[in-house]
Amino acid sequence: MSNCSSFQQAGGIRPIRYSNNVLSLLDQRKLPTEVLWLDYTDYREVAEAIRSMVVRGAPAIGITAAYGALFGARDIKADDYAGFVSAFDEVCAVLAATRPTAVNLCWALERMKSLIRANPEQSVNNLKIGLEYEAMAIAEDDVRINMNMGRHGAALLPEQVRILTHCNAGALATGGYGTALGVIRAAVAAGKQVVVYADETRPFLQGARLTAWELQQDNIPTILICDNMAGYLMAKGEIDAVIVGADRIAANGDVANKIGTYTVAILAREHNIPFYVAAPISTIDLSLADGSLIPIEERDASEVTHVGSQRLAPEGVAVRNPAFDVTPARLISAIITEHGVAQGDYLTTLAGFVRRGGR
Amino acid sequence: MSNCSSFQQAGGIRPIRYSNNVLSLLDQRKLPTEVLWLDYTDYREVAEAIRSMVVRGAPAIGITAAYGALFGARDIKADDYAGFVSAFDEVCAVLAATRPTAVNLCWALERMKSLIRANPEQSVNNLKIGLEYEAMAIAEDDVRINMNMGRHGAALLPEQVRILTHCNAGALATGGYGTALGVIRAAVAAGKQVVVYADETRPFLQGARLTAWELQQDNIPTILICDNMAGYLMAKGEIDAVIVGADRIAANGDVANKIGTYTVAILAREHNIPFYVAAPISTIDLSLADGSLIPIEERDASEVTHVGSQRLAPEGVAVRNPAFDVTPARLISAIITEHGVAQGDYLTTLAGFVRRGGR
Numbered sequence: 250m251s252n253c254s255s256f257q258q259a260g261g262i263r264p265i266r267y268s269n270n271v272l273s274l275l276d277q278r279k280l281p282t283e284v285l286w287l288d289y290t291d292y293r294e295v296a297e298a299i300r301s302m303v304v305r306g307a308p309a310i311g312i313t314a315a316y317g318a319l320f321g322a323r324d325i326k327a328d329d330y331a332g333f334v335s336a337f338d339e340v341c342a343v344l345a346a347t348r349p350t351a352v353n354l355c356w357a358l359e360r361m362k363s364l365i366r367a368n369p370e371q372s373v374n375n376l377k378i379g380l381e382y383e384a385m386a387i388a389e390d391d392v393r394i395n396m397n398m399g400r401h402g403a404a405l406l407p408e409q410v411r412i413l414t415h416c417n418a419g420a421l422a423t424g425g426y427g428t429a430l431g432v433i434r435a436a437v438a439a440g441k442q443v444v445v446y447a448d449e450t451r452p453f454l455q456g457a458r459l460t461a462w463e464l465q466q467d468n469i470p471t472i473l474i475c476d477n478m479a480g481y482l483m484a485k486g487e488i489d490a491v492i493v494g495a496d497r498i499a500a501n502g503d504v505a506n507k508i509g510t511y512t513v514a515i516l517a518r519e520h521n522i523p524f525y526v527a528a529p530i531s532t533i534d535l536s537l538a539d540g541s542l543i544p545i546e547e548r549d550a551s552e553v554t555h556v557g558s559q560r561l562a563p564e565g566v567a568v569r570n571p572a573f574d575v576t577p578a579r580l581i582s583a584i585i586t587e588h589g590v591a592q593g594d595y596l597t598t599l600a601g602f603v604r605r606g607g608r
Numbered sequence: 609m610s611n612c613s614s615f616q617q618a619g620g621i622r623p624i625r626y627s628n629n630v631l632s633l634l635d636q637r638k639l640p641t642e643v644l645w646l647d648y649t650d651y652r653e654v655a656e657a658i659r660s661m662v663v664r665g666a667p668a669i670g671i672t673a674a675y676g677a678l679f680g681a682r683d684i685k686a687d688d689y690a691g692f693v694s695a696f697d698e699v700c701a702v703l704a705a706t707r708p709t710a711v712n713l714c715w716a717l718e719r720m721k722s723l724i725r726a727n728p729e730q731s732v733n734n735l736k737i738g739l740e741y742e743a744m745a746i747a748e749d750d751v752r753i754n755m756n757m758g759r760h761g762a763a764l765l766p767e768q769v770r771i772l773t774h775c776n777a778g779a780l781a782t783g784g785y786g787t788a789l790g791v792i793r794a795a796v797a798a799g800k801q802v803v804v805y806a807d808e809t810r811p812f813l814q815g816a817r818l819t820a821w822e823l824q825q826d827n828i829p830t831i832l833i834c835d836n837m838a839g840y841l842m843a844k845g846e847i848d849a850v851i852v853g854a855d856r857i858a859a860n861g862d863v864a865n866k867i868g869t870y871t872v873a874i875l876a877r878e879h880n881i882p883f884y885v886a887a888p889i890s891t892i893d894l895s896l897a898d899g900s901l902i903p904i905e906e907r908d909a910s911e912v913t914h915v916g917s918q919r920l921a922p923e924g925v926a927v928r929n930p931a932f933d934v935t936p937a938r939l940i941s942a943i944i945t946e947h948g949v950a951q952g953d954y955l956t957t958l959a960g961f962v963r964r965g966g967r
Contacts, residue, residue, distance in 0.1 A: 449921070515875060519874050
């Protein structure tokens, strides 16, 4: 864990740890009432951890999937290149199928596959060693990327600012430091006076459980509200800016993010409040022309009808549970990445960022 | 209970029962997992029942307060008119202070006081008998009023309609039948094909717990969603109309209703979906020029941080918990009352409705 310590102060907890060939995930279903770490060495169990949201948040899912792919690779018996590639593709397919919306998942798996494609002359054993370094690099890069993003984003904020955020785009959603919360951390580090309003973010309550908890760890003033209170506070003039993360960004700047983000964006425009998205380049999917093409995951009804074991709604009620929505680019004031800030002409700017690469 | 039975079929449960000098309230904190009735004969306990939301919903609060005032009156020892009036005013002040936003509470107490003011020649004993009849009349009138409202409102709806509602403006929020849900019941009775989307309505979950439950009792197709999903469904073209209730309507048509209503109204306008408010005349407060003058109750943080005994958020987190917000008249397509539908010129139309009286 020694490699984690340098980031502990600047950005709170790191939810994904890899040491002695074991992946440890901070169980985000249990926070904040319980701090529980779960250990993984099997790729199918990693896939289930992603599916059941032990870990969540687009960048964190990508990192976790990379380690899952590593474990899958280690289990492959084939010692010839073609056999290994074929088996590794199957491993990656299992991991890719866990959650459809966040593109960082596919991006991380693609990065693992690229390493193999680029080194056909290497032994299978060497490829497995290479994959371990690649997974660790994906995890380590993420914190540095988030710090760069934070610096670019903080420059957009005034000296005193009350920021609304939705879901958790923090240290817990990434390798550490966070995307949206990374911008907030960078603003605080730059001496700005920041108060955060955290939407609780039903049904999984990432805001109430995770954002409130991790900002509390860093002593950043945070006020928890229900999702349906943001409009009231905006009308009262109590919100100066909105910052959220992203699960996938289409070529034109349309953004898929946690369900409710679209509503917050409409509210922000109604009240002339800037609406910022903070996300790494790995979130941009240039293969999709616009947000209507982004697949939206619908999750189990029990997430809405229950909190833990406690039933909220009558038995037998029908439920819709889309986990994400799409915010059109026209509602977005800026997209903050590790390479800088895109404003306005997203099609050109985002493509330029992607050409520069995600490192 | 025999006087309740005729309404059981047309509008589901009646949450407020009065029989043998006892007020029975269906405990709305326990639904839908438990159907528990609580009995009251003391006005201070009735006040606490309103404060703690055993009963909620503007019309239901008014009815309950009327019975509370009756119990308070019965306990008054003074047998002279002036002494009785003075003591009754104190009783009403306790009841009026329980919840600040819903004006039906004051309206019902004012109706009780009016009976006393109009009959200074009567003995205190006769006044107490008169107050019992007045409280029962307030309760009985409410169901008829809601049915009239339902008829007017149903005429606004197409033959096939997917309706979003927020909070519970149903039988459980009234003497029976409901305001917004009364319109839905009337539409169903008129043979229209209705599907209801029910916002769960954090933090008290009136939608998940109460609306879903009472529409299920009437076999009206209902789909439960989290508050932050309405925008997504509107963008997908899955919502044709919005109907909500009201806790107080200012002279200009601005409407205070459950927190989140304002956001739904903005979303409805963004997607060109009609946004209807259904409320009895007793909800209109001509003394307030606009909605900015309506007092907004802020409730305890624990409603947001806990569901039942289960903690959702970290200890010590700051919370905002406004229970209502104000939707400006410009976002409202029509206000449906028992006297008809106000559209557009609310200032004149609502004043005309009020002049005709609430019966």
